[in-house]
Amino acid sequence: MTSPTALTAAPEIDPALYRExxxxxxxxxxxxxxxxxxxxxxxxxxxxxxxxxxxxxxxxxxxxxxxxxxxxxxxxxxxxxxxxxxxxxxxxxxxxxxxxxxxxxxxxxxxxxxxxxxxxxxxxxxxxxxxxxxxxxxxxxxxxxxxxxxxxxxxxxxxxxxxxGFSPAGMAARGDADLIAALRLTDTARHEVERLARRLRCEAAVLVGVGPDELTTAFSAYGGTAEMVEALGQRIPLIPPIGEAYVAGAAPEVVEHWLSKVNPKDPELVEQYRTRLASVERRGAGISFLGGDGPVEYEQLGAALREYGTGELTPAREREFRSLLANTACFFQDRDLVPTEDYRVGGIVVPVRNPEGDISMVLRVTQLPEEATGAQVEAWIATVQQSARAVERQLSAGGRDALRDYRAWYDADFPM
Ligand SMILES: Cc1cc2nc3c(=O)[nH]c(=O)nc-3n(C[C@H](O)[C@H](O)[C@H](O)COP(=O)(O)O)c2cc1C
The missing domain is CATH 2.30.110.10 (Electron Transport, Fmn-binding Protein; Chain A)
Structure with a gap:
């Protein structure tokens, strides 16, 4: 405890310095x-x-x-x-x-x-x-x-x-200028995204990484009766089970960073996600299913993701959001598709790799026709994969400059 004498004897403090x-x-x-x-x-x-x-x-x-x-x-x-x-x-x-x-x-x-x-x-x-x-x-x-x-x-x-304002550490929204390199890169996928939306009569989008913790919707197109429910530039958290196609087969540190966000920290849940990543990598696609008897409705997950996208989550709300995500693992469970059985698919995600073999973006189709047979779903996956391969060919041809700009921006901001 400082005595009053010590207080009086304290050196003169410049008021400007005190304020500064x-x-x-x-x-x-x-x-x-x-x-x-x-x-x-x-x-x-x-x-x-x-x-x-x-x-x-x-x-x-x-x-x-x-x-x-x-x-x-x-x-x-x-x-x-x-x-x-x-x-x-x-x-x-x-x-x-x-x-x-x-x-x-x-x-x-x-x-x-x-x-x-x-x-x-x-x-x-x-x-x-x-x-x-x-x-x-x-x-x-x-x-x-x-x-x-x-x-x-x-x-x-x-x-x-x-x-x-306040933004949670590590999850700060990107500034507009930062996104330009990412958007330019995804421009190479524009044509394929439009084609996918028309062919599958669905919503098709390309997602790109904007840091170790987030993807963003860079471009989307709508076919059939699909409607715009997710704004462009929507922030999508890389928190399990979200972002699996971006992480499956990525560098080990990317995989571990993603798994470190599993909440609650249940080793069994982490193992479940590891198995899921291995299967997404093997298949070259991730599928989520609607309905199920999980504790969270698929629509509720969509609403939570949109709330996350506003970038105004308090840390308390973010904690709630993470435990909600933990309860959505049910939509992302592996299922062997039986050709004659019916399925209700929430979405299909397929990674797009750059010429060096790293995952640089993700093609995603959602709002697919309500019910489809296993054979039909396999055909959808093959169609999205065809589009992903077409984007990859473009990346190794004309898209190299865009890829270099994107890498330079990403590495400068997020050295890992
Ligand atoms: C962000 C902000 C914080 C302030 N905090 C204080 C404070 O803690 N104590 C204080 O006396 N005045 C504080 N003020 C100033 C007062 O709100 C008020 O403007 C000032 O006392 C005006 O003097 P008056 O009360 O004689 O009208 C703050 C002002 C702002 C904008």
Missing amino acids: VLGHYPTGVTVVTALVEDEPIGMVVGTFTAVSLDPPLVAFMPTTGSGTYARLAGATAYCINVLAHDQQDLCRTMATPGDDKFAGVAWHRSDIGAPVLDDAVAQVHCTPEQEIEAGDHYIVLCRVQGLEVARPVTPLLFFQGGYG
């Missing part, structure tokens, strides 16, 4: 609200912090010169509203001095009588307990009276004087 260095530490953004004589008051506060669990205490630190805090200090109940990534405008309104901060702002009164801002991520309902003077700020210690997560989305962050 502490600006390297990011904070969330909250609005502390209260009703004072029935009038809503709000103050933007980045210094909100959890303090104690037992008893439940939180704190925030207003500057002693704040006119807004001078008014808040008279209140008996507060609501600490955690702002969401899309509430920057609200933050600006609340941080601008003036009397009409709440004009046009949607809010309602909490049980303890403080304004709850609509669309904020979470609320901490509390009452002031102690006001401690600390230099040019107060530390306002509050007792928690209630808590809620109203909207579990990613929060607004404040860092070095600017606003931003």
Whole structure:
């Protein structure tokens, strides 16, 4: 513990340096609200912090010169509203001095009588307990009276004087410019994708790797009654069982990286995925089946993948997403196709290799006709494989430049 004497004897700290260095530490953004004589008051506060669990205490630190805090200090109940990534405008309104901060702002009164801002991520309902003077700020210690997560989305962050959002480590969305080399490469598959959609009366797409953790839909085409359900540029996680055609037969470190994401970390499940990869590699295609008696509906998986694609998953939501994926292994089980039996196929994925033999993209067909015999499914697989071979021939002829650009971009960003 530092003694008060040591504090006084501390060297002079340049205020600019203090701001500069502490600006390297990011904070969330909250609005502390209260009703004072029935009038809503709000103050933007980045210094909100959890303090104690037992008893439940939180704190925030207003500057002693704040006119807004001078008014808040008279209140008996507060609501600490955690702002969401899309509430920057609200933050600006609340941080601008003036009397009409709440004009046009949607809010309602909490049980303890403080304004709850609509669309904020979470609320901490509390009452002031102690006001401690600390230099040019107060530390306002509050007792928690209630808590809620109203909207579990990613929060607004404040860092070095600017606003931003949160993206989970290793899963950051690629910038548009980064995708150009990937898109150029998949252009070689455009003709075959269109042909596949027409021939199989389905949705056909080409997927390309945009890092060790994701694929993206680079181009898609629609035949028959197939409709667009997945936006171009959709991010597809390389989390088992998703992405098997991209990983089966890839370099050992790619396979191990994919398997390391199996959740829950059940050795039996990992073995099941290994066997599945071996079979996809042997067959040169992966097939997923609709229906089944698994705990997750195929449609639910589609919806979760689309949510993942928005790039706004919080770590908590991502954990839920991974365990949902773990329950979808049932769609990806190996089945020997009996020529005369009927099957409901969810999708077929076939890898496309570059002239060096590495997997560089994946052709995928979905929304295939509802029911088909084993013989028909085998014919579909052969058709997709024919298209994949045609793209490979193009890659070794004209597509070499595109391939070189893509490799150069990928290796610079993701040396493995
Ligand atoms: C992101 C952000 C975080 C802030 N955090 C604090 C804070 O922790 N303490 C504080 O006193 N003021 C903080 N402010 C400034 C206040 O919200 C407010 O703008 C300032 O106190 C205005 O002075 P007034 O209260 O006299 O109107 C913050 C402002 C922004 C934009």
